[in-house]
Amino acid sequence: MKAENVPLPPTSRKCPECGSHRIMKDYESAEIVCMGCGYVVVAELTNQGPEWRAFDDEQRAKRARAGAPATFTIHDKGLSTMIDWHDHDVYGKRIAPGQKAQIYRLRKWQRRIRVSDATERNLAFALSEISKIANNLNLPKNVLETASVIYRKAVKQRLVRGRTVEGVTAAAIYVACRQCGVARTLEDVSQASPMSKKEVGRSYRFLIKKLHFFIRPVKAGQYITKFCNQLTMQGKVEEIAHKILFVAKKLKLTSGRGPTGMAAAASYIASVLTGERKTQREIAEIAQVTEVTIRNRYKELVDRLQFIIIL
DNA sequence: AAGACGAAAGTGGTTGA
DNA sequence: TCAACAACTTTCGTCTT
Numbered sequence: 001m002k003a004e005n006v007p008l009p010p011t012s013r014k015c016p017e018c019g020s021h022r023i024m025k026d027y028e029s030a031e032i033v034c035m036g037c038g039y040v041v042v043a044e045l046t047n048q049g050p051e052w053r054a055f056d057d058e059q060r061a062k063r064a065r066a067g068a069p070a071t072f073t074i075h076d077k078g079l080s081t082m083i084d085w086h087d088h089d090v091y092g093k094r095i096a097p098g099q100k101a102q103i104y105r106l107r108k109w110q111r112r113i114r115v116s117d118a119t120e121r122n123l124a125f126a127l128s129e130i131s132k133i134a135n136n137l138n139l140p141k142n143v144l145e146t147a148s149v150i151y152r153k154a155v156k157q158r159l160v161r162g163r164t165v166e167g168v169t170a171a172a173i174y175v176a177c178r179q180c181g182v183a184r185t186l187e188d189v190s191q192a193s194p195m196s197k198k199e200v201g202r203s204y205r206f207l208i209k210k211l212h213f214f215i216r217p218v219k220a221g222q223y224i225t226k227f228c229n230q231l232t233m234q235g236k237v238e239e240i241a242h243k244i245l246f247v248a249k250k251l252k253l254t255s256g257r258g259p260t261g262m263a264a265a266a267s268y269i270a271s272v273l274t275g276e277r278k279t280q281r282e283i284a285e286i287a288q289v290t291e292v293t294i295r296n297r298y299k300e301l302v303d304r305l306q307f308i309i310i311l
Numbered sequence: 312a313a314g315a316c317g318a319a320a321g322t323g324g325t326t327g328a
Numbered sequence: 329t330c331a332a333c334a335a336c337t338t339t340c341g342t343c344t345t
Contacts, residue, residue: 198323279315281314289337291315292337293337295315295316296335299316
């Protein structure tokens with residue numbers, strides 16, 4: 001799932017804050033952001049459309065179908081038919097009293113069958129847990145779906161046995177974030193779930209080992225985008241921060257360093273250079289690193305970089 | 312007074328024997 | 329399994345704006 005920042009057609013949206021048309025879809029932090037002033041136009045990018053495309057009316061008629069699309073986030077993939085609670089038939093007529101009791105019995109049994117055995121119940125609980133965490137973290141739908149698929153795989157391979165459902169669900173979310181390139185730290189995920197960071201981390205390592213996932217390390221650039229948005233800084237600041245990071249990479253200043261600290265320092269320097277100054281503490285709080293770390297990275301960067309060139 | 316700076320000691324995770 | 333290690337944190341005193 002490769003995601004890139006895609007500029008929307010210039011006329012389609014206007015920033016309500018500054019009126020600029022430079023609105024970008026930012027899939028990494030799941031936001032639609034104004035590049036002019038940094039205003040977050042829409043906080044959650046979700047896929048509302050159908051998964052198919054139609055080029056004329058005939059195709060549209062062929063491909064359109066009733067019902068919601070299948071989803072992995074509901075334990076029966078949302079495909080089951082429910083007998084609704086209205087006592088009316090398809091024509092809207094009232095059901096005869098004799099049939100009413102029968103319909104009632106059918107409803108009751110459907111309820112019982114739908115979430116029947118223990119594994120189904122477990123799955124239903126886990127998937128609702130995943131939805132909860134994803135909601136808390138404002139994650140886009142593709143991450144939620146990915147996490148659900150990962151959890152299903154874990155259940156299938158009997159990996160949940162002996163660990164808590166909450167731990168594995170949180171770990172599945174974290175794996176999904178990493179796979180989809182959404183910048184969320186282990187800290188973020190554990191705070192949105194009832195489990196500790198340590199436990200989520202343990203389950204995470206367990207999952208990627210057993211499911212043979214290859215996880216690319218998070219790039220500091222992903223965090224820059226996130227931090228600048230959270231600090232409501234202008235698009236210009238973010239641009240410069242990315243440039244700083246780019247040069248830092250060339251000079252091999254990033255190797256071995258934590259991406260959050262690196263991104264925090266780059267954001268800090270960019271904020272100072274543009275005059276839209278943020279304190280080290282403000283950035284440290286959002287980046288979940290200490291001021292000292294920002295200072296250390298900052299010093300390394302300032303010692304080696306010539307900022308006049310960047311500006 | 313708030314923010315920045317930096318030294319020193321402590322913490323948790325990784326690596327290699 | 330354990331020690332060594334680097335990155336990072338915590339704490340605290342001092343300097344700067």
